[in-house]
Amino acid sequence: MFERIAQERTLRKGRLNTLHGVLESPFFMPVATKGSIRGIGPQEMLTQVQSQILLMNTYHLYLKPGYDLVHELGGLHTFANWPKPILTDSGGYQVFSLSKHRKLSEEGAEFRSHIDGAKHMLTPEESIKTQYYLGSDIIMVLDECPPGGSSREYIKASLELTTRWARRCRAELDRLCEADGRAKDDRPLLFGIVQGGIYEDLRKESLRQLEEIGFDGYAIGGVSVGESRADVLKVIKWIAPLLPEDKPRYLMGLGKPEEIAYAASLGVDMFDCVIPTREARHGSVFVWNSADKEGDVHRYLDALEESSKTATLPNESFFHVYKAGNATYAKDAQPIDPYAEWEGSKEYTRAYMRHMFKVGEQMALEYFSRHNLHFYLEMMQYIRSYTAKN
RNA sequence: GUGGCCAUAGUUAAAUGGUAUAACGUCGGGUUGUGGUUCCGAUAUUACGGGUUCAAUUCCCGUUGGUCACC
Numbered sequence: 001m002f003e004r005i006a007q008e009r010t011l012r013k014g015r016l017n018t019l020h021g022v023l024e025s026p027f028f029m030p031v032a033t034k035g036s037i038r039g040i041g042p043q044e045m046l047t048q049v050q051s052q053i054l055l056m057n058t059y060h061l062y063l064k065p066g067y068d069l070v071h072e073l074g075g076l077h078t079f080a081n082w083p084k085p086i087l088t089d090s091g092g093y094q095v096f097s098l099s100k101h102r103k104l105s106e107e108g109a110e111f112r113s114h115i116d117g118a119k120h121m122l123t124p125e126e127s128i129k130t131q132y133y134l135g136s137d138i139i140m141v142l143d144e145c146p147p148g149g150s151s152r153e154y155i156k157a158s159l160e161l162t163t164r165w166a167r168r169c170r171a172e173l174d175r176l177c178e179a180d181g182r183a184k185d186d187r188p189l190l191f192g193i194v195q196g197g198i199y200e201d202l203r204k205e206s207l208r209q210l211e212e213i214g215f216d217g218y219a220i221g222g223v224s225v226g227e228s229r230a231d232v233l234k235v236i237k238w239i240a241p242l243l244p245e246d247k248p249r250y251l252m253g254l255g256k257p258e259e260i261a262y263a264a265s266l267g268v269d270m271f272d273c274v275i276p277t278r279e280a281r282h283g284s285v286f287v288w289n290s291a292d293k294e295g296d297v298h299r300y301l302d303a304l305e306e307s308s309k310t311a312t313l314p315n316e317s318f319f320h321v322y323k324a325g326n327a328t329y330a331k332d333a334q335p336i337d338p339y340a341e342w343e344g345s346k347e348y349t350r351a352y353m354r355h356m357f358k359v360g361e362q363m364a365l366e367y368f369s370r371h372n373l374h375f376y377l378e379m380m381q382y383i384r385s386y387t388a389k390n
Numbered sequence: 391g392u393g394g395c396c397a398u399a400g401u402u403a404a405a406u407g408g409u410a411u412a413a414c415g416u417c418g419g420g421u422u423g424u425g426g427u428u429c430c431g432a433u434a435u436u437a438c439g440g441g442u443u444c445a446a447u448u449c450c451c452g453u454u455g456g457u458c459a460c461c
Contacts, residue, residue, distance in 0.1 A: 033424050057424075093423045114425060145423070193423085224422045232422090253423040274424040282421070282428065327417065360427055 001189070001216060002248050006387035009305060010241060010267045013387040016248050018085040018137040019188060020077060025248065025269035028260065028380045029055040029087055030277070030373055034064070035080050037277055039366035040373070042082040048343065049373050053085040055272045058130055059094035063113050063120075067133040075135025087138035087272070088131045090169075091122055093145055093253075104144065106161070124168040128190075132176050136188055140219065141169040143193040148226025155197040162195050163209040170213050189216035191250060194239060197222060198231045203239045217248040220268070224254055233262065233311040240266040257286060257379055258313050261297065264383045265304040271380075276372035281365045283324040283357050286375040288339035289317070297382035298389055319375070322350075324368060329354045336367075342374040 006013040016023040030037055030045065032054045037045065045051045056076060061067065073079045076086050095102055095111045102111040108123030127142040143162040146155055170190060177187045192215035196202030210218065220239055224232050236251065240263060243249040250270035251263045260271050276286070289296050296318035303314035322329075322336065332350035340346075348356075348367070356364035 031424060038424090055423085060425080089423055094425090097423090098425065140423080143423095219423080221423065250423090255422050259422080273422055275422055278421065278424060278428090284421085323418085325417095357427095362427085365427070 002246065004245075008301075008387045008389065009265070011265045011301065011383070011386055012267055012269065013384050014248070014269055016269070019186070020083065020085045020137050023052050023085060024384060026260075026264045026380060026383050027052050027270060028376050029053050029270065029272040030376075031055050031057075031272055031274050033057045034060045035076070037369065037373070038281070039362065040370060042080045045373075046082065046084065049370065049377065051084075051373070051377060053087060054082060055087045055089065056134075056136075057094060058088045058091035058127065058134070061088075061134060062091055062130050063115055067130045070135070071133040075133075077135055085137040086135070088134060088136035088140065090127045090140045090142040091130070092127070092142045095122055096145055104161075106164070108142070108165075109144075124165040125172045128169050128172040129176065132173065132188065138189045138191060138217070139169075139173060140191050141166045141193055141215075143195060143221055145195070145222050145225060146197065148197075150197060152197070152199060152202070155195070155199065156202055159195040159202060159206045160209075162193065163206065163213075166192050166210060166215075167213050170215070191215055191217040191219050191248075193219045193221035193252070194243070195222045196239075198227055198235060200238045203235065204242065207239065207242060211244065215247070217250060217270075218243045219250040219252050219270075221252045223251065230311070232259070233313070236263050236266060236268070237308065237311045240268050243267070257319055257376070258300070258317055260376075260379070261300055261318075261383060262304060262308060262313060265301055265308055276376045277369045280368035280372045283368070285322045285324055285336055285368050286319050286372050287322045287337045288319055288375070291339050293318070293339060293378065294382045294385060297379060298386055301383070301386050319379075324350070324354055324357045324364070326354075336371060337375070340371060340374065342371070345371065345374070 002014060002016050004012050004014045014025040016025055030051050035056055036042060040049065045054065061070065070076055070079050077083060092109065095109045098114050102109055108121055108126065110119065110121050112119055122142065124142045128139060131139040142165050144158045146158045173190050192210035192213065194203060194206045194210060196206040220236065223235055240249060248269045249267060251268045253273060254260065254263065254271060255273055256275060300314060300318045307314045329350040334350055335346045335348065336350055336353055337345065353364055353367065
């Protein structure tokens with residue numbers, strides 16, 4: 001299911017087999033919230049951006065259009081005409097982040113839809129069933145993701161609830177697969193989620209409990225939900241190397257390019273984050289530092305060998321952020337990123353794109369999103385090639 | 391030419407005898423398991439000169455500019 005094909009220190013290059021093909025890791029999953037990335041359709045993600053995988057949100061798809069409709073139309077892959085792997089989240093995070101009225105119990109999370117206010121009950125079984133019928137390749141367990149400032153007692157109780165939910169998720173997916181008579185190698189993958197906040201012992205305890213149940217992959221959850229940057233780096237440093245070596249490791253929701261490089265260098269294989277697309281819509285564009293993009297990323301990974309020992313990031317980076325709306329670029333005749341090489345990256349000047357952004361043209365937001373996704377995926381490519389640098 | 395009205399941030403407006411609010415714009419920053427073209431911050435010697443007053447953006451006079459009406 002997962003095999004390591006190369007390694008440089010703790011950075012691993014691998015292959016992950018799914019129902020819709022093989023993924024080369026480490027990889028980044030663009031977030032297609034409701035089934036698409038705003039302004040960039042699945043076909044363009046396939047042929048132009050060339051993403052290996054998309055992440056879709058169970059919460060949104062559950063409320064609209066509903067998994068029964070998607071299932072009836074042949075599942076997400078057919079529905080969206082996306083032939084490659086799809087990872088779905090459990091819906092839990094959205095219940096916590098955007099539903100005002102919610103009630104947590106042993107049974108599950110009761111919440112009100114942000115669309116029409118209707119009451120729903122998200123249980124571990126319901127989450128798994130939804131993801132299963134949506135046709136997901138990688139299914140995530142339902143977990144509770146407590147906010148950054150939560151007390152140790154709360155985190156401990158929460159992690160134990162997450163374990164009990166994880167056990168029910170495992171059982172429900174096994175039940176569904178068996179009912180459909182699916183062979184062991186013809187099933188979607190199920191990932192457990194390690195919680196435990198900023199406490200090293202709780203993180204280890206959470207992992208131990210999950211391993212007892214047994215999952216196809218392990219995710220680090222509850223990171224960057226309000227803690228300091230330093231704490232985030234510490235948690236990753238503690239827990240990433242402890243996740244089972246023969247299984248894929250997924251860092252949920254992170255991050256900035258340098259954080260991804262950091263976590264990958266510590267052995268994380270999978271990433272997702274809204275930063276490239278959300279920041280694009282707000283006018284932040286990631287720009288390479290030089291024409292030697294691969295060399296720059298590799299040198300950054302070299303520098304991480306030392307800095308990651310103290311859970312810090314190297315001083316010198318391989319990119320910088322260009323704020324598309326800033327006055328400095330009013331007459332700038334360069335392309336938005338002089339070192340970008342995707343088709344169309346040199347078509348417009350910064351001066352023109354600044355104007356498009358300032359007057360609120362949708363085209364600018366999509367152009368920046370496209371660029372940032374290319375940037376992220378290209379960075380992942382160089383992270384993978386690091387294992388072959390010698 | 392005569393008379394009325396007006397002059398507050400880049401713009402449009404608000405307010406008060408105790409040094410001024412907002413929206414938009416402009417400038418800068420944020421965004422980490424994506425409802426949201428988004429959130430946060432900065433941005434004014436109240437046209438100019440003089441007077442009354444402890445204190446004037448506010449009241450009075452003049453200048454300049456705008457605007458309307460009449461000749």
